[in-house]
Amino acid sequence: MRFDILTLFPNMFSSPLGESILGKAVEKGLIQIQTVNIRDFALDKHRVVDDAPYGGGQGMVMKVEPIARAIESVKSQNRSARTIHLTPQGKPFHQDLARRLSTQSHLILLCGRYEGVDERVRELFIDEEISIGDYVLTGGELAAMVLIDAVSRFIPGVLGSDRSAEEDSFLNSLLEYPQYTRPVDFRGSRVPEVLLSGNHSAISLWRRREAIRRTSSRRPDLLAKANLTEEEKGLLEEGLKGKSIDGCRWGKVD
Ligand code: 4GX
Numbered sequence: 001m002r003f004d005i006l007t008l009f010p011n012m013f014s015s016p017l018g019e020s021i022l023g024k025a026v027e028k029g030l031i032q033i034q035t036v037n038i039r040d041f042a043l044d045k046h047r048v049v050d051d052a053p054y055g056g057g058q059g060m061v062m063k064v065e066p067i068a069r070a071i072e073s074v075k076s077q078n079r080s081a082r083t084i085h086l087t088p089q090g091k092p093f094h095q096d097l098a099r100r101l102s103t104q105s106h107l108i109l110l111c112g113r114y115e116g117v118d119e120r121v122r123e124l125f126i127d128e129e130i131s132i133g134d135y136v137l138t139g140g141e142l143a144a145m146v147l148i149d150a151v152s153r154f155i156p157g158v159l160g161s162d163r164s165a166e167e168d169s170f171l172n173s174l175l176e177y178p179q180y181t182r183p184v185d186f187r188g189s190r191v192p193e194v195l196l197s198g199n200h201s202a203i204s205l206w207r208r209r210e211a212i213r214r215t216s217s218r219r220p221d222l223l224a225k226a227n228l229t230e231e232e233k234g235l236l237e238e239g240l241k242g243k244s245i246d247g248c249r250w251g252k253v254d
Contacts, residue, residue, distance in 0.1 A: 001104065001155055002032040003148050004074045004081070005141075006067065007111040008049060010035035012141045022149060025158045033148065036172065038062075041069035049115055059115040067117060068109065072107050079252050081106035082127045086140035087116065090129030093147060097130070101147070102154035109147065111140030140162050173225035175215045178209040212236065213250050 016119060017033050021178040025031045027043055039047050042065075050060040051066070073079055082104055086246070099106065110117070112127070122129065131142040152158050168176075174252070180191040194206045207230075215222050241252020 001030070001102065001152070002078075002081075002106045002107045004106070005033065005111060005148075006038055006074075006108065007035060007139075007141055007144070008038050008113055009111075009139070010037050010140055014041050016145050017148065021123070021158065022152055025152055025155070026156065030102050030157050031148075031153055036070050036074060038066050038070050041066040041073065047175070052183050053115065057115075061115055062112055062117040062121075064118040064120045067121050069124065071108060071110070072120065078106050081108050083108040083110060084123055085112065085117070085122065085126045085129045086112045086113060086132070086143035088131050088134070088136060090131040093130050093132045093150070095150070095168075098147070098150040099154050099165075101151045107151075109140075109144040111144050123204075124159040131206075155188070172227060173222045174211040175219060175222070177209055177210040177214070178236045208232075208236070211238065216240070216250065 007013070013035050014031070016025070023179070026033060032055070039049050041231075042063075048063070049066050050062050053059070053061045072082055075083075084101075084107055086109065110121070120138050130143075130147065132146045137143060159165060180195060183197065184191050196204050197203070210226065212223075212226070212232055215226065216239070223236075236251055
């Protein structure tokens with residue numbers, strides 16, 4: 001899969017996308033990431049990429065011509081590339097959208113700065129507008145990196161052979177269960193006994209229940225989509241009433 005990032009700050013991308021899992025995915029040729037400096041497509045002497053907004057107001061707006069030329073230059077290499085604009089006005093990014101985008105062969109990611117981009121960019125060149133969340137960044141670059149990271153995890157081979165993004169418990173609309181590693185005792189705080197028992201069915205059951213308990217406590221909105229068994233729904237009901245089951249309180253305890 002190929003990503004072309006259109007930005008005024010190409011240097012922002014080198015280490016986040018060059019290290020660790022994504023760096024290895026690039027080395028293996030599973031993903032290709034190229035930055036395109038929008039300023040290189042400003043043809044005037046001073047390479048101007050922004051201007052004051054018509055109608056007045058604060059700040060600057062990114063001009064349409066340099067962005068149009070930059071998109072057209074990438075599209076001339078691959079007409080089927082889809083163009084995404086990262087903006088708080090876009091549709092909320094989530095795991096299902098990441099999975100869908102991972103089936104595309106080529107994405108162009110437009111990163112805006114200042115007060116945004118001339119509306120005609122959206123009208124003429126953008127296939128999809130995506131927001132990574134309801135907060136305001138200083139530009140679309142970090143949002144593009146978040147998108148590339150989450151999408152790349154779905155590409156076969158990126159996470160390594162025995163690990164798949166589909167296994168993440170987010171897929172089942174549950175938060176992850178708590179993880180522990182050595183030592184067994186850290187300043188009196190111990191790893192739960194069941195994890196040391198070697199009893200794999202007991203461990204699976206504990207993890208599943210912890211995942212449900214945490215989700216109920218922290219993200220009850222996710223539970224509606226979770227595939228809980230009737231028994232698990234019953235346990236949750238009891239837990240929410242404050243009763244203890246198997247010495248473990250369910251529901252809102254965190
Ligand atoms: N999820 N930003 C875009 C420039 C801008 C300003 C106004 C359109 C209208 C963001 C987000 C995000 C900051 C990227 C403002 N564009 N992008 N930029 N949240 O906050 O994606």
